Amino acid sequence: MDIIVDNQSNEPPFRQIAAQLKSGISKGVYPQGSLLPSVRDIVKTTGVSLTTVQKAFSLLQQENLIYSSPGKGNFVSEISSTFSNRIYVFLPSSSLSFFMKILSGMTEKASRLGYEIILNSLNTDKPNWDQNTIDSLYKAEDENAAVIFIEEAFGEVKKICMDVAESVPFVTIEWVLEGASAILNDYSDSVVSAFDKILEKDNINSLLVLKGRDYQYNAMEKMKGFNRIINNKNWVIEREAFFRNSDFDAISGYEIVRDFFESAYVDCVFCANDYEAIGAIGALTEKGILVGKDVKVIGYGDMVDKVTSYFPVTTISQNLEEIGKKSVEAVKQILEGKEKKSLIVEAIYVPGRT
Numbered sequence: 186m187d188i189i190v191d192n193q194s195n196e197p198p199f200r201q202i203a204a205q206l207k208s209g210i211s212k213g214v215y216p217q218g219s220l221l222p223s224v225r226d227i228v229k230t231t232g233v234s235l236t237t238v239q240k241a242f243s244l245l246q247q248e249n250l251i252y253s254s255p256g257k258g259n260f261v262s263e264i265s266s267t268f269s270n271r272i273y274v275f276l277p278s279s280s281l282s283f284f285m286k287i288l289s290g291m292t293e294k295a296s297r298l299g300y301e302i303i304l305n306s307l308n309t310d311k312p313n314w315d316q317n318t319i320d321s322l323y324k325a326e327d328e329n330a331a332v333i334f335i336e337e338a339f340g341e342v343k344k345i346c347m348d349v350a351e352s353v354p355f356v357t358i359e360w361v362l363e364g365a366s367a368i369l370n371d372y373s374d375s376v377v378s379a380f381d382k383i384l385e386k387d388n389i390n391s392l393l394v395l396k397g398r399d400y401q402y403n404a405m406e407k408m409k410g411f412n413r414i415i416n417n418k419n420w421v422i423e424r425e426a427f428f429r430n431s432d433f434d435a436i437s438g439y440e441i442v443r444d445f446f447e448s449a450y451v452d453c454v455f456c457a458n459d460y461e462a463i464g465a466i467g468a469l470t471e472k473g474i475l476v477g478k479d480v481k482v483i484g485y486g487d488m489v490d491k492v493t494s495y496f497p498v499t500t501i502s503q504n505l506e507e508i509g510k511k512s513v514e515a516v517k518q519i520l521e522g523k524e525k526k527s528l529i530v531e532a533i534y535v536p537g538r539t
Contacts, residue, residue, distance in 0.1 A: 186205070186209045186214045186215075187230065188202055188205050188206070188222065188227050188230060188231055189201075189205070189231070190202065190231040190232070190233055194344070195319075195341055195345075196345060196348065198231070198233045198237050198241075199233075199237045199238070199240040199241040199244065200241070200244075200323065201348070202227060202231065202233070202237070202238060202241035203241040203242075203244045203245055204326065204348050204349070204351060204352050205351070206221060206241065206245060206251075207245065207248075207250060207326075207351075207352040208351035208352050210250060210251075210261055211352060211353075215261050216261065217261050217262070218260060218261060219260065219261050220257075220258050220259070220260055221242075221251060221258065221259045221260065221261065223258055223259075224238045224239060224242065224259075227241075242259055244327070245259075246259075247327075248327065248328075248329055249262055250262055250329070268329050268330070268331065268353065268354065268520055269328050269329045269330040269331075270299060270300050270301055271300070271301045271302075271303050271325075271328060271330035271331070272295060272300050272301070272302055272303065272330065272331045272332070272333055272513065272516055273303045273305060273321065273322075273324070273325035273330050273331070273332050273333070274288070274291065274302055274303065274304050274305060274332075274333045274334075274335070275305045275318065275321065275322075275332065275333070275334045275335060276304075276305070276306060276335040276336060277306075277314075277336060278306040283486070283488055284335060284505070286505035286506050286509070287335065287358065287505045287506070287508050287509040287512075288302075288304070288509060289506055289509060290505065290506030290507060290508065290509025290510040291333070291509035291510065291512055291513055292509075293506075293509075293510065294509065294510040294513040294514065295513050298513060298517055300331075300513060300516070303325075303330070305318075305321045314338050314339075314342040318338075318342055319341070319342060319345055322342075322345055322346065322349050323345075323349075325349065325353065326349045326352050326353055329352075329353060330353060331353055331354035331355070331356070331516045331519070331520070332346075332349060332350075332353060332354070332355045332356070333356045333357075333358065333512045333513075333516065334346060334355070334356070334357050334358070334362070334365075335357075335358040335359060336358070336359055336360070337357075337359065337360035337401060337402055338360075338362075339400075343362070346362055346365075347362060347363055347364055350362060350363075350364040350365045351364055354366075354515075354516045354519035354520055355519075356368065356512045356515045356516055356519075358508060358512055359402065359403060360402040360403075361402060361527065364525070365525060366515040366518070366519060366525045366526060366527065366528070367526075367527040367528070368508050368511045368512045368515060368527075368528050368530060369402075369406075369527055369528065369529050369530065370403070370406075370503050370504075370508075370529070370530060370532050371529045371530065371531050371532055372403055372406035372407045372409075372410065372532075373406050373407065373409040373410035373413070374410065374531075375410070375501050375531075375532035375534070376407050376410035376411060376414070376455065376501070377410045377413050377414060378534060379483060379501050379534045380414050380455075382534050382536070383453065383481055383483070387452070387481060388452075389452045389453045389481065390425065390452055391420075391425045391426070391427075391450070391451040391452050391453070392411075392414070392420075392425065392426050392427070392451055392452070392453045392454075392455060393427045393429070393442070393445055393451045393453070393454045393455070394407075394411055394426070394427065394428045394429070394454075394455045395429055395431035395437070395438060395441055395442075395454070395455070395456045395457050395461050395465070396408060396411075396428050396429065396430065396431065396457060397430070397431055397432075397433060397457040398430055398431075398432075399430070403457075404457070407457075407485075408428075411426070411428075411455075414426075427445070427449070427451065429441050429445070431456070431457050431461055433457055433458050433460065433461060434460050434461065434464070435460045435461065435463045435464035435467070436464060437461060437464065438456055438460065438461030438462060438463065438464025438465045438468070439464030439465065439467050439468045440464070440468075441465075442454060442464070442465040442468040442469060443468040443471070443472075446468070446469070446472055446474070451480065452480060452481065453480065453481040453482075453483065454469075454480060454481070454482045454483070455483045456482065456483065456484050456485065457485060458484060458485050458486045458488065459484035459485065459486050459487065459488040459498050459500050460484075460488065461484065462482050462483065462484030462485075462498045462499075462500070463484075463498065465482050466482055466498075469482070481499070482498070482499065483498075483499050483500065483501070484498045484499065484500040484501070485500060485501045485503075486500060486501070486502070486503055487500045487501070487502035487503065487533075487535055488500075498537045499535065499536050499537040500535050500537065501532050501533070501534055501535065502532060502533040502534075502535045503530075503532050504530050504531060504532060504533065507530050508530050511528055511530060515528065
């Protein structure tokens, strides 16, 4: 196994070396009791200093992954395959209330399996994960703990997630990361199913979709469903089907729908989440358009709280508690040496007044 140091990475070289050695240990490249590459060999292949490599070995010794035998070298500990019973959960603090159901299912399952949940509700909003996220990921890795990461990461944080996923059990929720298990909503099928249910009652001949941002996983998956709808209806984009980027909040829902209906009209507005749907309802109401009668409005997420409870929005409910449970089950499967894989959790159509 070649040890490589990326000098362009923000991750310190000693951590890069330690992570690669830890990955080799967890994957069985370096079995229990086996001799690891010497400090001088790693210095020679990576070009880093002797002190840097020694610091990497010292970190692994602190975690009881390896031990040093004077005059012989560093060996893999007999207990190296044992991971902590901790699961570090990452989610943006701005979404904490929305994810309480996920956390509820997660906590219930973790309690049954004997895992301890360490919640990292960080002072940041997706996708702008910050340095605190990076520090906490390293802490989880240093403790040999599992990671569950809710909501998609980008840039340097995503790269570090990939590095950490090589060393410890890593599960993503709502996005896909190379080297990790993923728990996902059935975005594509759910929008098609919701649209079919609407067609059972109403004749929909045109559609406006507030789709989020193209680079985000959920937006890409939903677009697959909308493309199926367009193909089935033989619609033409910008004639019967219209797509607009949105920001997952009521303001963007309001502004997009307000501006769109200045010059055009559709039978149905499909929003990226329920907050956008509330904004869309406000814009249509201002224009004297009856929501639920003249125009159908559909949200996503079933985000019932002190704001949305006043608006019985037609929505697609994500099975959040089940998602939480499945994420902990995925950690258990990784620890048992089973294949990392994605799991799709079915969403549920919830009709409302709109």
